[in-house]
Amino acid sequence: MTGRGLPVKVSDNTLYFLSFFGERMPDFHPVAQTLLDWFAQNMRPLPWRADYSPYHVWISEVMLQQTQMERGVEYFRRWIAALPDPPAVATAHEDEVLKLWEGLGYYSRARNLIKAARVMVRDHHGRVPDDEAALRALPGIGPYTARAIASLAFGHDLAVVDANVERVFSRLFDVDTPVRETATKRRIADLAQQLLPPGRARDYNQAVMEFGALVCRKNPDCGHCPLAAHCEARRLGIVAHRPVPGKQADIQHVDVATGVVRRGGLLFIQRRPEDGVWGGLWEFPGGTVEPGEIPEQTIVREYMEELEWAVAPTRRIATIRHGYTRFRVTLHCFELEFLHGDAENPPLHEATQCRWIPLADLGRYALPAGHRKLADMLSAAEGGEGEGEGERKK
DNA sequence: TAGACGTGGCT
DNA sequence: TAGCCAAGTCT
Numbered sequence: 532m533t534g535r536g537l538p539v540k541v542s543d544n545t546l547y548f549l550s551f552f553g554e555r556m557p558d559f560h561p562v563a564q565t566l567l568d569w570f571a572q573n574m575r576p577l578p579w580r581a582d583y584s585p586y587h588v589w590i591s592e593v594m595l596q597q598t599q600m601e602r603g604v605e606y607f608r609r610w611i612a613a614l615p616d617p618p619a620v621a622t623a624h625e626d627e628v629l630k631l632w633e634g635l636g637y638y639s640r641a642r643n644l645i646k647a648a649r650v651m652v653r654d655h656h657g658r659v660p661d662d663e664a665a666l667r668a669l670p671g672i673g674p675y676t677a678r679a680i681a682s683l684a685f686g687h688d689l690a691v692v693d694a695n696v697e698r699v700f701s702r703l704f705d706v707d708t709p710v711r712e713t714a715t716k717r718r719i720a721d722l723a724q725q726l727l728p729p730g731r732a733r734d735y736n737q738a739v740m741e742f743g744a745l746v747c748r749k750n751p752d753c754g755h756c757p758l759a760a761h762c763e764a765r766r767l768g769i770v771a772h773r774p775v776p777g778k779q780a781d782i783q784h785v786d787v788a789t790g791v792v793r794r795g796g797l798l799f800i801q802r803r804p805e806d807g808v809w810g811g812l813w814e815f816p817g818g819t820v821e822p823g824e825i826p827e828q829t830i831v832r833e834y835m836e837e838l839e840w841a842v843a844p845t846r847r848i849a850t851i852r853h854g855y856t857r858f859r860v861t862l863h864c865f866e867l868e869f870l871h872g873d874a875e876n877p878p879l880h881e882a883t884q885c886r887w888i889p890l891a892d893l894g895r896y897a898l899p900a901g902h903r904k905l906a907d908m909l910s911a912a913e914g915g916e917g918e919g920e921g922e923r924k925k
Numbered sequence: 926t927a928g929a930c931g932t933g934g935c936t
Numbered sequence: 937t938a939g940c941c942a943a944g945t946c947t
Contacts, residue, residue, distance in 0.1 A: 595943040602933075603943085636931025639946080673945045693943050713926085740943055749941070750936085780928075782939070808930065855931045859938085900932060 559728040562703065563735060565757050567728065570738030573745065575600070578607055583733065585659035585684040586616055592679045593640050593671060600744065606635055618657045620648035629811050629897035636855075636900075638810055643671025661685045682732035690723035691736045692716065695743025701774035702747060705763035711777030780857045787860050788829035789817030789902065790867040791909065792842060794874060797889060798909075800896065801837075801882035808855065813896040815905070816881070826863035837881040840872030849908055853901045862901045864908075 558564065574580070577600070579591040590610055594603045610631050614620050620628070625645060632641035647669040651657055659680065660666055666677040674692075681687040690696075697710045700719045708715045728735055746752050751770055759765055764773040792799045800813045818833040820826050827844045834842045846866040853860055879885060888896075890913055893906045 592943065597930090597942055597944055598932080599934075599942050634932070636933090637944085639930070640944090643945085671945070675944055679943070691943080694941085695943070711927095737943090744943080778927095779940085810930095853932080856929065 559731070560726050562758060562761050563726045563728045563731075565761075566738040566742055567731060567734055569746075569757050570734055570741055574737065574741055578604065578611070583684050585661070585680060587611065588680050588684040589659050589672075589676075590644070592676045592683075593644060594635065596640060596676070597637060598635060602635070606631070616657070617648045617651040617659065620644055621652045621657075625811055626897065630895065633812075633897040633903065634900060638812060638897075640671055642805070642811060646670040647672065659684065663687065663689060679736065682736050686730075686733060688727055688729055688732045690720065690727045690732070691740070692720045692723055693740060695740040695747075696723055698749070698774050699739055699743045699747045702751070702764040702770055703758065703762050705767060705769070706774065708775060709777045710774040715775075782854075782857055782859055784859045784861070786820035786826065786829075786863065787817060787901075788820055788826040788833065788863045788865065789815045789905070790830040790834065790842065790844065790865040791815050791848070791905075792834075792840075792867045792869050794869055794887065797887035798893075799885065799887055800893075801879065801886075802884040804881075804883055809899045811897075812899055814899060814902050818881075820863070827865070830863075830865050830867065834867070838872060838877040838879070838885075840874075840877060841870040842867040843870055844868075849905060851901050851904050853904070855899075860901060862905070864905050 559567070577591075579587040581587075587607075591603065591607055594606055594610070613627070613631060614623055623645065625642065628641050628645055629638060632638060635641075650669055651659060654660075655665070660669075661681070661684075663677050663681045666672050666680050667674065672680070678687075678689040678691045682689045682691065697716075697719050700706060700722050701710060704722060706715060706719060708718075710716065710719070723739065726735075742758075746756055747758075753759055753762075753765055753770060756762070756765075762770070764770045799815070801816060802813050803809050803811060805811055816834055816837045817830060818837075820829045824832070830844055831842060834840045844865040845868050848864040848866055851862040851864060853862065874887075877885065890909060893910065898906055
């Protein structure tokens with residue numbers, strides 16, 4: 532592979548070659564070396580690759596959980612500009628943090644960043660801790676992220692396993708058991724760790740993931756693959772069947788009704804409970820259309836159940852389709868007339884706070900994606916102020 | 926351990 | 937259009 536002398540020993544992950552001067556020079560497993568070379572030529576420029584500061588690596592890794600890299604970049608820049616270090620996160624208001632996260636999904640990640648930052652301030656001098664165990668103990672940091680931070684930011688020789696790594700090694704070594712199973716995960720973790728070139732964990736881990744994202748994709752680009760000669764799945768002609776998938780949760784279709792109440796030029800929003808879906812985000816009240824109901828009936832029932840308000844739908848604003856986790860949602864949106872109830876201090880049965888706000892202020896609040904679309908339609912209808920994805924906080 | 930937890934892009 | 941999927945974690 533290297534053309535550099537004779538292999539004299541295979542030890543752990545390292546092949547030793549004799550140099551021209553007779554010294555033992557470390558070289559790496561051909562697969563690892565190929566990945567390192569490929570990465571050096573093909574890595575995408577990313578903001579957190581500028582200096583690999585532990586704080587930047589932590590934020591980027593959490594942002595990228597279950598998220599495509601391109602989508603994370605702009606969120607990352609905005610986050611770092613607003614909250615430059617762990618103490619800033621520790622003292623930030625949750626509403627500000629959720630607004631920075633709006634649209635990324637899995638909002639417990641954002642809430643956990645605050646919790647973890649507070650632990651860093653309390654126990655780690657306001658810094659990201661540098662060992663795997665301490666990282667693993669922080670909220671929102673699991674086995675992947677702990678090893679990613681330890682290797683990328685601190686240079687520890689720890690291999691990471693994410694969906695890319697599972698796909699790449701499943702194909703290279705023809706792993707024929709479902710990747711969801713614990714035993715399979717352990718086998719892939721062992722393979723990744725065995726191939727890790729000592730001292731090169733930062734580049735190696737990113738190389739495998741980047742290679743999985745750009746070449747060894749779900750629909751792989753085997754024609755341009757530098758590892759084709761090493762790939763067992765390719766030799767067997769079963770690349771499309773690796774990795775072996777687990778059971779898929781089936782998609783459920785649901786109809787949801789929501790409605791906007793206006794009163795004296797203000798509109799009503801409420802804040803969702805911390806636990807559960809969209810925890811801590813703001814929304815227009817509403818809920819699932821039950822069997823036998825039409826959406827107009829649902830929204831009347833929901834306002835009575837959630838706020839003990841009587842309302843009447845006056846206009847259908849829009850029908851918005853979006854998805855979340857395993858649901859496909861059709862969101863029926865209504866303009867509502869407030870009939871009676873305690874407008875100023877309603878009992879909150881499905882919320883922790885509520886507010887009457889001007890339409891122009893809607894952009895300051897973190898809303899679920901479906902409600903953000905509705906909010907933007909309302910803003911656009913009223914002359915375009917606060918249009919787009921909502922104004923960002925200055 | 927399996928299910929909950931979001932979203933937008935791609936096929 | 938509908939299904940699949942992405943630098944996972946928590947319970």
